[in-house]
Amino acid sequence: MGREKKDPTGGDLLVNKLTVRDASHLVKVEGGSLSHGQIAFRIFTILVIAAFTARAIVLGKATAWHLFLPMVGEYLVLLLSVPVLALILKDEGLRKDAKRSCLWLVVFAAAGAFWITYRSLDENVGWIPAAKSEATRLFTWITTHQMHWPILGAMTALVAGLPGRVAAFHRHGPPFMAAGLGCVMRLVIPILGCFLLPFLLEGSFPIVWVIWTVLLVAELTAIWMHWDLQHRLAKRGIKL
Numbered sequence: 001m002g003r004e005k006k007d008p009t010g011g012d013l014l015v016n017k018l019t020v021r022d023a024s025h026l027v028k029v030e031g032g033s034l035s036h037g038q039i040a041f042r043i044f045t046i047l048v049i050a051a052f053t054a055r056a057i058v059l060g061k062a063t064a065w066h067l068f069l070p071m072v073g074e075y076l077v078l079l080l081s082v083p084v085l086a087l088i089l090k091d092e093g094l095r096k097d098a099k100r101s102c103l104w105l106v107v108f109a110a111a112g113a114f115w116i117t118y119r120s121l122d123e124n125v126g127w128i129p130a131a132k133s134e135a136t137r138l139f140t141w142i143t144t145h146q147m148h149w150p151i152l153g154a155m156t157a158l159v160a161g162l163p164g165r166v167a168a169f170h171r172h173g174p175p176f177m178a179a180g181l182g183c184v185m186r187l188v189i190p191i192l193g194c195f196l197l198p199f200l201l202e203g204s205f206p207i208v209w210v211i212w213t214v215l216l217v218a219e220l221t222a223i224w225m226h227w228d229l230q231h232r233l234a235k236r237g238i239k240l
Contacts, residue, residue, distance in 0.1 A: 012236075023229045024238060030222075031161075032168040033230045033239060039223060045157035046219045050212070052150040057208055060146030064211045069147050070154035077155045079105050081162060094169065 012020045027033065034042070049070055056062040079101045086098035120130035142148055233239075 018229075020233070020236065020238070023233060027226065027230050027233065028168070030226050031164055032171055033234070034226065038164060039227055042161075042223055043220070045153070045160075046216070046223070049150050049153045049157065050216045050219075052153050053147075053212060056146035056150060057212060060144065062145040062147055062208065064208045066142075066145050066147045067208065067211050067215060069142065070150045073151040073155045074158045077158050081159070085162070085166065089166070091169075 053062070053067060053070065056066065082094070082101040083098040086094045116127060116131045116134055119134060120127045123130065123133075125133075142151065
């Protein structure tokens with residue numbers, strides 16, 4: 001048997017240039033080792049949300065911009081839930097995450113207030129009527145294109161996964177939810193779809209379906225990478 005590969009810093013390499021330490025960190029921030037049932041649940045929710053989104057494209061003529069709304073809904077639920085969980089669990093590490101969540105909520109609220117103020121001045125109406133008008137416009141933009149079901153599905157799936165996140169937080173400590181495999185795949189693969197695939201396809205396939213496909217691939221790839229890493233770590237006797 002040959003010697004085990006090492007990385008330049010002295011850590012064991014798990015796969016390619018990924019060290020055991022870094023792989024363990026990635027799995028931890030994604031909720032720790034997942035059971036077969038948890039993996040099946042995540043795949044099921046991904047496919048259900050994808051099906052609802054495909055329905056929105058076919059029936060509601062949803063555009064490429066609409067396809068990112070389920071992720072927006074997820075992050076909004078996460079930002080709202082962390083402060084609530086911090087009040088219940090009374091954990092110092094979680095309180096730090098809660099402060100960051102509240103800061104982002106304030107930023108988003110300020111951005112929304114700025115936009116409503118602009119619309120109020122532009123249309124020469126009061127702030128409250130302008131706010132109602134913009135809320136109605138947003139609601140109509142979502143429901144007319146049948147995107148409310150994918151958004152609700154994504155938000156429900158995130159809420160259903162919170163107990164597992166809390167359990168992982170108790171096992172591994174903060175952060176409650178960090179930028180891990182899922183966030184990376186959501187960034188890299190959609191960028192590939194937005195800027196590379198349309199040129200390769202030369203307009204033969206609608207851009208909205210390209211984005212739908214790459215977002216689905218991103219979600220499923222993140223799950224597969226999580227399972228693959230935890231499987232490789234388990235072979236090393238490391239259970240997270």
